[in-house]
Amino acid sequence: MKRILITGGGGFLGTHLCERLLAQGNEVICVDNFYTGAKRNIYHLLDNPRFELIRHDITFPLYVECDEIYNLACPASPIHYQRDPVQTVKTCVHGAINMLGLAKRLNAKILQASTSEVYGDPSVHPQVESYWGNVNPIGVRSCYDEGKRCAETLFSSYHMQCALRIKIVRIFNTYGPCMHPHDGRVVSNFILQALRNQDITLYGDGSQTRSFCYRDDLIEAMIRMMGTGDEVTGPVNIGNPGEFTILQLAETILELTGSRSKLIRMPLPSDDPKQRQPDISQARRLLGWEPTTPLREGLKKTIEYFDRLLREDPDFCTQNGNF
Ligand code: NAD
Ligand code: UDP
Numbered sequence: 001m002k003r004i005l006i007t008g009g010g011g012f013l014g015t016h017l018c019e020r021l022l023a024q025g026n027e028v029i030c031v032d033n034f035y036t037g038a039k040r041n042i043y044h045l046l047d048n049p050r051f052e053l054i055r056h057d058i059t060f061p062l063y064v065e066c067d068e069i070y071n072l073a074c075p076a077s078p079i080h081y082q083r084d085p086v087q088t089v090k091t092c093v094h095g096a097i098n099m100l101g102l103a104k105r106l107n108a109k110i111l112q113a114s115t116s117e118v119y120g121d122p123s124v125h126p127q128v129e130s131y132w133g134n135v136n137p138i139g140v141r142s143c144y145d146e147g148k149r150c151a152e153t154l155f156s157s158y159h160m161q162c163a164l165r166i167k168i169v170r171i172f173n174t175y176g177p178c179m180h181p182h183d184g185r186v187v188s189n190f191i192l193q194a195l196r197n198q199d200i201t202l203y204g205d206g207s208q209t210r211s212f213c214y215r216d217d218l219i220e221a222m223i224r225m226m227g228t229g230d231e232v233t234g235p236v237n238i239g240n241p242g243e244f245t246i247l248q249l250a251e252t253i254l255e256l257t258g259s260r261s262k263l264i265r266m267p268l269p270s271d272d273p274k275q276r277q278p279d280i281s282q283a284r285r286l287l288g289w290e291p292t293t294p295l296r297e298g299l300k301k302t303i304e305y306f307d308r309l310l311r312e313d314p315d316f317c318t319q320n321g322n323f
Contacts, residue, residue, distance in 0.1 A: 003027040003065065005108075007058050007099060008072030010037030012179045013113070013171075016219050017070060018042060022050055029064055033057040035087075036075045040316060041178050058095035059087075062102060068226060069110040071099045074148075076115075078141065078269065079184035085143035092147025096154045104162055111167040111226050112155050114235060116276055117145045118170060126243075126277035129170070129235050139271040152235065159233055167225050167232070172239025172278045176215030176298060177305035181317040187212065187299070190250055191306050192317070194259035204268030206247030209275045213240035214298030217291035224287040232286055239278035240291040249295075256299055 004021050008014040009030030014037065018028050027050045030042060034055065045051045056062055058073045074091050075081040081088040096112065103110040119127045120135030135145045158164040175187035183189075193200050221238040244252075250263055283289050310317055 001025050001027060002067040003029065005029045005031060005064060005066040005069045006072060007031045007070070007095070008037065008074060008113070010034055010039060010042050010053075011072060012076070012176075012183065013174065013215065013219065014072045015041040015178045016176075016215055017072070017222065018045060018051070020219055020223060022048060026050065028052070029054060029066060031056050031058065031062065032073065036077065036080050036180060036183070038180055038316075040313075058098055059090045061098050064102070066106065067108055069099055069103050069108055070113070070222070070226070071096065071110060072113040074113070074144075077184045078144075081144040082140055088143040089147045092144070092151045093154070096151040100154060100158045100164065104158065104164055109165040109167065109226065110155070111169065111222065112151055113222075114152055114168050114170045115144075115148050116170055116172040116237070116239065116278065117141065118149050118152065119276075120145055121271065121273040122275065125275055126241065126279040127237065128279045129237055129282055136271050140269070141271045156233075165230050166234075167228070168234035168236070169222055169225050170235050170237045170278075171218060172213055172237065172276060173210045174213045174215055174218045174239070176302050178215070179302070181306070181309065186210070186246060186249065187302065188306070190253045191257070191299075191303055192310075194253050194257040194261050195303070195307055195310060197260045199264040200250050200254070200261050201266050202246065202250055202263050203266050203272065204246075205265070206250065207245050208268075208272060209243050209245050209277065210249070211239050211241055211243045211277045212249070212295055212298070213238070213291055214293035214301075217293050221283060221287055221289045224289055228286060236282050236286060237278040237280055238283055239280065240293075240295070241278055241280055242295055243275075243277040244295065252296065253299060253303070256296065257303055
């Protein structure tokens with residue numbers, strides 16, 4: 001049994017990571033300031049004696065004892081990370097410094113949830129880890145993209161300078177149950193709009209592509225990455241190589257929900273990447289991992305989740321909460 005700290009443990013991915021690590025018999029300390037997370041996600045864990053919740057903003061130092069750290073704290077949806085770009089940079093950079101300092105003091109292993117956004121609007125396709133990316137340093141997405149790039153630099157520097165045991169995973173678009181109804185990312189937006197028979201908001205002409213990974217596949221890869229030997233530091237791409245246009249995603253969700261919604265065109269946000277697909281050769285080789293959930297199957301489970309949420313907790317779906 002290990003004691004494991006998860007920052008951002010009340011968010012979409014963090015919630016399932018808490019569940020998985022508890023199920024393995026570990027102690028879990030979940031740290032979250034609930035900027036985009038939801039206490040609702042982790043209510044069912046609060047009675048577990050091996051689970052502890054700390055409301056804390058990782059831009060401030062944290063003093064706890066643990067064996068491993070998963071650093072997931074950071075708003076991940078463009079509308080939320082752009083709402084307070086300075087706080088997003090602080091979370092990425094000061095947050096990383098605080099968590100790396102903690103890991104150094106404890107000689108703990110530490111994993112960074114990095115992102116495919118480090119590749120920006122990529123000119124290499126599919127994206128391999130050796131590609132350095134094409135990022136606008138002063139655009140609307142830069143607080144997140146450059147913040148995450150700087151966090152990778154900090155992790156690498158602590159590894160080179162202090163021999164800290166680090167792991168970096170670059171996560172490509174991931175979706176699934178426990179996404180917040182006001183998350184604002186494409187999968188949850190389209191599903192909720194379809195279930196409510198509201199217009200589906202297609203940004204641009206929908207020809208931009210993304211590769212969508214189901215939550216459970218992603219968390220499995222993350223846990224395997226933490227379990228690798230000290231020589232494996234990453235970065236390692238994690239995602240599902242199946243590539244779809246956003247229009248195809250909308251049409252699939254309309255079909256699976258049997259919705260009467262219509263597609264409407266909205267302006268494409270600036271710096272919106274045109275294409276994205278992970279090369280996962282490294283994940284296959286180093287982690288013996290590849291995703292097993294096809295898009296349609298993952299979408300069905302996510303649709304079931306939101307369908308139930310709309311019936312059982314309509315207030316949570318309509319009230320804006322923190323947002
Ligand atoms: P999310 O927004 O649902 O979860 C992020 C969590 O971090 C939330 O619970 C939020 O309240 C918390 N948080 C934010 N700032 C904080 C701070 N300063 N201190 C403490 N807690 C803070 O997003 P997610 O999809 O679960 O993403 C988790 C991590 O994975 C993020 O670091 C994100 O950048 C990364 N990631 C996710 C995806 C994806 O598609 N889901 C893709 C690439 C990278
Ligand atoms: N998108 C869309 N409609 C929405 C939300 C997003 O067409 O309601 C598009 C967005 O412009 C982008 C893609 O879907 O091209 C994925 O957006 P998301 O915010 O999920 O994540 P990103 O990969 O851009 O960070």
